[in-house]
Structure formats: C-alpha cells, structure tokens
Amino acid sequence: NTGRMARDMTDKEILKMELDQLKKEVSTPRTPVGANCQETISFVEGLAADDPLIKGVPDDKNPYKGDKGGCIIT
C-alpha cells in the first residue's frame, strides 16, 4: 500500500484496504476477558489507596491553600 489518504482512494481501494486489515486482525492473539479484568482490578487496587483524586491531599501539602492575593467575588 503506497499509503494514500482515504479521500483520494476509490470505493474499491478503500474496501480492499479494509479487507486486508480484517484478514490480519482475525488472527490476532487474544486472551479471555475474565482473566484480563482480574489483572486490571488488581492493578487498580494496588494504586487506589494513593490516588490523590480519591483520597485527597492533606492541608500541609496543599499548594492551593493560603492567601495568594486576589479577591473573593460574591
């Protein structure tokens, strides 16, 4: 494939390109969803306790706290 853009290709050429891609993909190695999801869950559980958007940041580590000037608009 010379690597042209889709809009410069005829319908036939686009179909051929998609067909070649599908032929490759049918034989992609795959593993069962259940086992992969278990791994994903383990990954998350290992990190979740330190996820700053879940557990928050203590005040002494908070750079947004304190009076940096400006005004409070009511």
Next chain:
Amino acid sequence: MCDQTFMAITFGPCDNCSTTSPLMNIYIKNEPTNYCSFCVEMMACQGLLKGETLASLKNESESLKKKLEEERAKLHDVELHQVAEKIEVVSALSIKTRRVLKGHGNKVLCMDWCKDKRRLVSSSQDGKVIVWDGFTLNKEHAVPMPCTWVMACAYAPSGCAIACGGLDNKCSVYPLSLDKNENLAAKKKSVAMHTNYLSGCTFTNSDMQILTSSGDGTCALWDVESGQLLQSFHGHTADVLSLDLAPSETGNTFVSGGCDKKANVWDMRSGQNVQSFETHESDINCVKYYPSGDAFASASDDATCRLYDLRADREVAVYQKDSIIFGVSSLDFSLSGRLLFGGYNDYTINIWDVLKGNRVSMLFGHENRVSTVKVSPDGTSVCSASWDNTLRVSRALGMPWLLVLYSLT
C-alpha cells in the same frame, strides 16, 4: 449484448476509442469527457481482478467482520463490572474547582500539563497559545498564532518547549524562554505539515519527536529538529480527531480515533495498524490509554465512553446513562485508573467508576461545552478547558476552599 437505452445529447467520435456513436457525457477527475457506452462499461470494470466486483469485496468484508466478532466473542466469558462486583465502592469524592483561569478571548480548544505538575499550556479559537502557572494563575507566555482555531497543543517532556497547531494544517514547536520579554513567535519551528487541520499532537518520550493526528485522515511521526517525516499511519477512512501514546513502559504503540467511528492501535516503528475497534455509533472525539497500558478508552458523540482491553481484543465496558444524551469531547483517567473523567457537550464533567461502570460524581461550573479534560502528571488535579473561554483546575482536598482569582493583566 444489448446496450442500455440512454439519452444521448451528443453524437460523434468517442474521446477514448474514436468510434462514431451516441456519446455519454461523463466527468473523469472533474474534466468533462464524452465516451461511447462500450468505453463507459470497460472503464467501470478497470482495476478489478477476474470475478472481483465491489459487491464481492463487500461480501468478503462482511463475512470477515462476522468471523472477527465470533473470535472475539469466544473469549467474552464475563463483563468487567461483574468481575468488579465484589470490590468496595469508591468513597464519596470531594473534588471541587480550585482555580479558574481566565484570559483567552474565545473558546479554549485544548490544554496540556507540564511534567512539573503546575504549569499548563492552553490553545484557543482566538489564535493564542498561553502558558500558565496553575498555582499563581500568572500567564508566563502568550504566543499569537497566524491562524484561528488552534485545536491542539502539547508541552514538551523537558518543559522547555510547546507544540501547537490547528487550521494552519501544521504543528509548530516554540522553545520557551526564561526571558519574558523575548518574542516567542520569532523562534517558531514548523515541524509537521498535513493537508488538512491538525487535530492532535504529542511529544514522544523526548523533545525530539512529535506524533500528530489530522483531519486528512492520517497520523504521522516527525523529527522536530529537521522537520522530517519519520513514519506515516494510514488506515482511517475519515478525519482523525485524537491520539494518545502508550505509557512508556509498555512499548512503542499509540491509539487514534476519528470520524470513521474507529479506534486504531498502531505500531510506531512499522507503521502498521495492529488492532482496530469499531463499536461506537458516532465520531470518536478522544482516545486515552489506561494507566496500565493494557487498555484504552474512547469518548464519542454517541454520548458514551468505552473501555477496550487490548489483550482480550474487545470492548469490556460502556459508560453511559439514559439521561446523558450529549456527546463526550474528552476523557482522562485518575492515577490508579479507578476513575474516568469525561467532559461533555452539556457543559458538565461526569466522573465514572471504571471498574463498576456507574457514575460516581459530577463537576459543574463551565458555562459552555467542555473541550478537554486532563489529569495532572502526579494525579492530584484535573484540568478542564471549555468553550466558555476558561480553564478550571479541580482537586480533592481536606478542606473546601473555593477562590476565584481574576488575572490582573
């Protein structure tokens, strides 16, 4: 063999075979031509192999798609949210907006965090690219671009340069100077050249290479110093709207998504499309790798976000709700991968539990569409950019402390 009957306005020598006969007025590559009916038939059959017609190609394609579905379905033994049933729910989130960045004169289309976790770069329809200090709200640099709709911007890993582009069809790199008075626009370096708008750009592991996505349907890898095209990626059949690089530990791949509703995973070295997913019902506006590198998510105009596992080679979760009907423009994950932040065209940000599949919280405040959502490199903040001309930085903190600081320049 009988000719079809057709209305012939012209009678004369055919432009192709010179036979004098009734002629059909046709256009070839926008040029008006007159062919006899036999030559028209011959032309329609050109380029096809023996026995191969558009219909036969379509049939083969359909049956392969079915086979692919069957292969994928064989491994679909369970859903992600089912496996996640036994884990605890996420504790109540206390994420609130802590900073509002005002200064753009029009819609903010894109933003990116610096690795130093406090600086941000944003780009706007007003043609400006601004580098902000997220803590002090100071605008450190403001670069005027020669075009409006700067749709993509990115911070270099070193923090010493930014890249941006949009309707100019280019991606340009600007080194950032410590000298505030220096004219950054003068040091601009044009790196990428596409034949349609630039929709996304990102540096790879260093300041030396840039990956781009474009409305011309392609993605490309460029050398920053020379501007040379290193690799191009063809396979999308419509505008590519987004791309994301795999986390560096997991190898040289990236994912792209676009208006053909497909999300493609690419090998950067070979230029090959290694995996492809088509389950969305409308344009994919944003794609993002999962922190583990084994999955990625996509955000679409079909109002859903979807998670795809790369090892199982299939979609494993859909984040949707009947009450959510507006398109999702952008998404990002929290550090642990437990939360997914989606920016929507109904001006809100929905926060989803990635594992259990339900929405756990929402962020309000923007007064127009959310265009970009990005979590900071250390996972402490999430920044959202919007068509309301502002950016908002939100955090989970011990003590709610809401300040709206207006820039004085």
